[in-house]
Amino acid sequence: MTVTPTDPPALAYSTENCTVGRAMDVLGxxxxxxxxxxxxxxxxxxxxxxxxTSMPRQVLTNRLATLVEQGLLRRVPYQVPGARSRHxxxxxxxxxxxxxxxxxxxxxxxxxxxxxxxxPVAFEHRGCGGEVHLAMVCADGHxxxxxxxxxxxxxxxxxxxS
Amino acid sequence: MTVTPTDPPALAYSTENCTVGRAMDVLGxxxxxxxxxxxxxxxxxxxxxxxxTSMPRQVLTNRLATLVEQGLLRRVPYQVPGARSRHxxxxxxxxxxxxxxxxxxxxxxxxxxxxxxxxPVAFEHRGCGGEVHLAMVCADGHxxxxxxxxxxxxxxxxxxxS
Numbered sequence: 182m183t184v185t186p187t188d189p190p191a192l193a194y195s196t197e198n199c200t201v202g203r204a205m206d207v208l209g210x211x212x213x214x215x216x217x218x219x220x221x222x223x224x225x226x227x228x229x230x231x232x233x234t235s236m237p238r239q240v241l242t243n244r245l246a247t248l249v250e251q252g253l254l255r256r257v258p259y260q261v262p263g264a265r266s267r268h269x270x271x272x273x274x275x276x277x278x279x280x281x282x283x284x285x286x287x288x289x290x291x292x293x294x295x296x297x298x299x300x301p302v303a304f305e306h307r308g309c310g311g312e313v314h315l316a317m318v319c320a321d322g323h324x325x326x327x328x329x330x331x332x333x334x335x336x337x338x339x340x341x342x343s
Numbered sequence: 344m345t346v347t348p349t350d351p352p353a354l355a356y357s358t359e360n361c362t363v364g365r366a367m368d369v370l371g372x373x374x375x376x377x378x379x380x381x382x383x384x385x386x387x388x389x390x391x392x393x394x395x396t397s398m399p400r401q402v403l404t405n406r407l408a409t410l411v412e413q414g415l416l417r418r419v420p421y422q423v424p425g426a427r428s429r430h431x432x433x434x435x436x437x438x439x440x441x442x443x444x445x446x447x448x449x450x451x452x453x454x455x456x457x458x459x460x461x462x463p464v465a466f467e468h469r470g471c472g473g474e475v476h477l478a479m480v481c482a483d484g485h486x487x488x489x490x491x492x493x494x495x496x497x498x499x500x501x502x503x504x505s
Contacts, residue, residue, distance in 0.1 A: 194501045207413050208379075208444070210372035217370075222495050233504070251369050275455055280490035281477050282370070285447040293437055298500035307492045311481030315443050319473030328442035330469045333384050338460035339356045342395070 189223030196233050198301050200290030201283065207294075212236060214286065216244045217276065220254060221283055222302075225269035245270060253279070285315050351385030358395050360463050362452030363445065369456075374398060376448065378406045379438065382416060383445055384464075387431035407432060415441070447477050 196202065201218050205211040212234075219230045231241055248254040253276035256268040284304055291300045304313040317325040325331055358364065363380050367373040374396075381392045393403055410416040415438035418430040446466055453462045466475040479487040487493055 190497075191495065193504055194497050195504045198500060198502070205371060207375075207415070208441075209367060209370070209375045213369075213371045253369070277490045278454060279370075279451055280493055281479055282444070282447040282451055284479065284493075285444040285477065289441055289444055292440060296500055298502075300498035301501045303496050303498040304493050305496050306481035306483070306485060306487055307494050309481060309483050309485060311483035311485065313479050313481045313487055313493050315447065316478050316480045317443055317446065317475050318478045319468035319471060319475045321468070321471050321473035323468060323471060323473065325468055325475055328439045331442055331446075331466050331475050332469050333353065334465050334467050335352075335356050336462035336465040338360060338458055339463045340360070340460075342355055342357045 189225070189229070191222035191224050192229060192233070194301065196301075198296045198298075200295050200300060200302075201287050203294040204286045204290030208286070212240060212244050213248070214283075216241070216248060217253070217279060218283065220270055220272055220276070221280070225271060226267070248276070281315055284313065288315055351387070351391070353384035353386050354391060354395070356463065358463075360458045360460075362457050362462060362464075363449050365456040366448045366452030370448070374402060374406050375410070376445075378403070378410060379415070379441060380445065382432055382434055382438070383442070387433060388429070410438070443477055446475065450477055
């Protein structure tokens with residue numbers, strides 16, 4: 182594939198071994214999360230998303246509309262010289278705040294669903310360059326390494342079952 | 344609802360305002376994650392899950408079968424005196440390792456989709472009692488508070504787009 186300097190760098194890489202997509206296939210339904218993954222990767226334009234995801238046109242259209250409606254993405258106009266005006270999709274703050282979910286899904290997908298070559302994607306701390314992962318931390322400052330050390334209890338909004 | 348001492352405590356609380364279910368409605372498809380939420384809450388038996396989730400019987404049956412097949416849940420036999428033997432569902436290690444995903448989904452759901460009363464559920468550090476949240480941390484030891492400070496780059500398993 183030819184990637185021009187103004188294209189998002191992610192366009193140069195295959196999505197075929199994406200551990201986020203694989204994990205979401207297990208956890209529910211892949212498409213919505215795959216669309217978000219594209220935007221997090223800087224892939225903001227309909228045609229690029231379609232080529233990378235192989236989503237049917239109508240499904241992609243619907244998912245983008247839902248994500249705009251839910252306030253996770255916003256439409257921003259752009260114009261390529263000689264072409265008609267179009268719009269691309271950017272994350273809102275509500276969308277950006279899904280980054281921990283994306284990383285959590287990727288971390289799990291990498292552990293259980295990755296190809297032998299390892300993860301197709303890494304998350305980098307801007308400026309510092311260190312790789313970003315998720316950690317479970319408690320209010321008393323402990324890092325929780327064993328998920329068996331986490332338990333659920335009713336929160337402030339819990340109300341009795343009817 | 345009557346909850347007996349041997350019932351999981353979660354049975355006493357409503358799932359109607361669950362922020363995990365709401366978040367997964369936005370992010371894809373709620374049912375698989377709702378089943379996992381039940382098991383994380385200690386709700387392991389078909390009839391309890393059905394009552395709490397209002398899932399159609401066949402949908403719940405299918406989701407449980409898929410989760411067993413994918414290695415996230417395992418079936419464990421039990422017998423109530425006077426009744427025939429049945430099985431309940433427990434998390435495998437692969438399933439338990441989804442805890443960060445569950446917490447990430449809950450954290451986001453709490454921020455954007457909770458009722459005014461707040462979150463219906465809390466995660467507690469066993470023994471310590473501190474509330475557990477997710478943090479993005481980088482390999483150099485920084486805690487990343489702004490998701491805009493995270494960027495993606497190709498990982499070791501990335502290969503070129505065809």
